[in-house]
Amino acid sequence: MSMIEFHNVQKYYGEFHALHDINLTIDTGETVVLIGPSGSGKSTLIRTVNGLERIQEGQLIVNGQDLADKKTDMNRIRKNVGMVFQHFNLYANKTILENIMLAPRLVLKRPEEENKKIAMNMLDRVGLADQAPKMPSQLSGGQQQRIAIARSLAMKPKALLFDEPTSALDPEMIDDVLNVMKDIARDSSMTMLVVTHEMGFAREVANRVIFMADGRVLEDDSKEKFFDGQPSNERARQFLSKIITH
Ligand SMILES: Nc1ncnc2c1ncn2[C@@H]1O[C@H](COP(=O)(O)OP(=O)(O)OP(=O)(O)O)[C@@H](O)[C@H]1O
Secondary structure, three states: OEEEEEEEEEEEEOOEEEEEEEEEEEEOOOEEEEEOOOOOOHHHHHHHHOOOOOOOEEEEEEOOEEOOOOOOOHHHHHHHEEEEOOOOOOOOOOOHHHHHHHHHHHOOOOOHHHHHHHHHHHHHHOOOHHHOOOOHHHOOHHHHHHHHHHHHHHOOOOEEEEEOOOOOOOHHHHHHHHHHHHHHHOOOOOEEEEEOOOHHHHHHHOOEEEEEEOOEEEEEEEHHHHHOOOOOOHHHHHHHHHHHHO
16 A cells, blocks of 8 residues: 555746656555655655655555645644754753653544653654653653654554664764664564665665655655666766775
8 A cells, every 4th residue: 555655746846846746656554765955856756745744746645644735634644754963952941751751642632641751662762761751851852853753653653754863973882772673674574765875775675675866856766776787868877886995
């Protein structure tokens, strides 16, 4: 079953044509890695999936709802589609546990006891249950990003979007975050769309790799074809050789 479908999607920022005729289908449970040079439209594309950016033309169906339709309930979309950003955006004046319990309490009206139990389970899943009473500033960047992931998971979403989740982290913290993401990717019910330059992650757990440039999808391959064969597109081949050698 498909979770996300782009049909001839066009996105403009004013006069600037940011997404050109995007056609993509992402099935439930797939892990899709999105790569491409800076400014190619990767963030824009994933931000359209939970309505942070509106599209101007075409059809974008997420979890069976058409996001181009003004009547679509965006709150319902955001309950089902979580997002993890480059900067973790935790609430600085709330404990780790409160950060995780807040949205399920306010948005899902989840009863307090159940909410706490699920929050602690998610903290355990990212390996940080012992940090529950601390404040975000007491944690490292890598730990804060794992808390941000736990916070998204606590909403029990059907899909998770990741926008360069490790690019703001010190190198020694990247693996811990990637390991948590790999664990989620192996859960076959979760759909993941990930913008990242971490090719080790892509090689290990992605089902597909999509290459974008100038607002267009130029390559959409299985992981095997992308890494072990060759992308058909010349720019994708060049990009791949650069990121793998650096
Ligand atoms: N709010 C905005 N208003 C105007 N132009 C924008 C806006 N957001 C992005 N753009 C432009 O759209 C293009 C695509 O940007 P986007 O951030 O989606 O690219 P990206 O591939 O994610 O890049 P990066 O890897 O540098 O984050 C860029 O040319 C950018 O300047």
